[in-house]
Amino acid sequence: MIRLKELESWLQDLQDFESPKVALEQYQTPPHIAAHIAHTIQASFGDLEGKLVADLGCGCGMLTVAAAIMGATSVVGFDIDSDALKICKENLEDLEITAAELVQAEVRQLAVSHSRFTKLFDTVLLNPPFGTKCNQGADLEFVQVALELSHGPVYSLHKTSTRAHIIKTASRWGVNVQVLAKLRYDLPNTYKFHKKKSVDIEVDFIKFTVK
């Protein structure tokens, strides 16, 4: 199995968003976080190798690429934004990853009734919009879609400050919540209105499974 450091170095070379869109909360998942996540999912749980994997809100493809490198047989990345998908495609071509596939769609639309994507995937990954600004509750909406699409686990990232709320809400859905790790990274000032040069974010790496 590829070593964590090696995976991280592949991910460090990926292209980032050129002009990230505030309304979609676009920012690249930091390479060290994506590497930790993907490596853990395979090393601890075997949930990537040989699997059919979805990445909801794939953006520039950090998690999609990581899943492919860790041995997923087929990865499908979904995103709403053409610009992000263009960069994601370039990242896949640069690394000659043929096992990944991209679909332009609205994530919330994927789980409409009788969707053929329902319970299709072995594993679903996501780094959802955290639901700041005008997008309150977006992260849990994305997780709900993820749980519809997966017949196995859902692995996601959420702000540590929202942990209690996440656990309470997911438990009400009859879903098992496991906080696998607390990770931190510097979010550099991405948007014009960000006053500080960078801000420390603490995130929980969470595994959701339907009971």
Place this chain on the structure above:
Amino acid sequence: MKLMTHNMLTSKGMKNVKEGFPLKIQAEEMRNVDIDYDRDFITRMIPKLDWKALVFAAQCVGHKEDLPDTLPEGYENDNELLKRLHHVLLEVEVVSGCLECPETQRKFPISNGIPNMLLNEDEV
């Protein structure tokens, strides 16, 4: 767009569409890629596929590759069939073209290998 993904795409989110499946493929540019054969994966995927829609899609893009019209019994033991299926599902890609809704004829464009399934506000 791989044919395995096509097997899952529908226009069902559109109002007045009952099934919206399968979408007709009008391919302009195609390409073939190499993916390692994972027999176990293919065998697991078969129950999730709509076989008729797969054969239809393969015909649309000229890649029917001797896929039988119906899935034969004992397919799990037919390695030759599984290999052909692997090729059709994962290695044949539509780079550009469009997907057409069978009920409304609405076209969903495919460019750079990516199908755009976004609906306009008035279509939902």
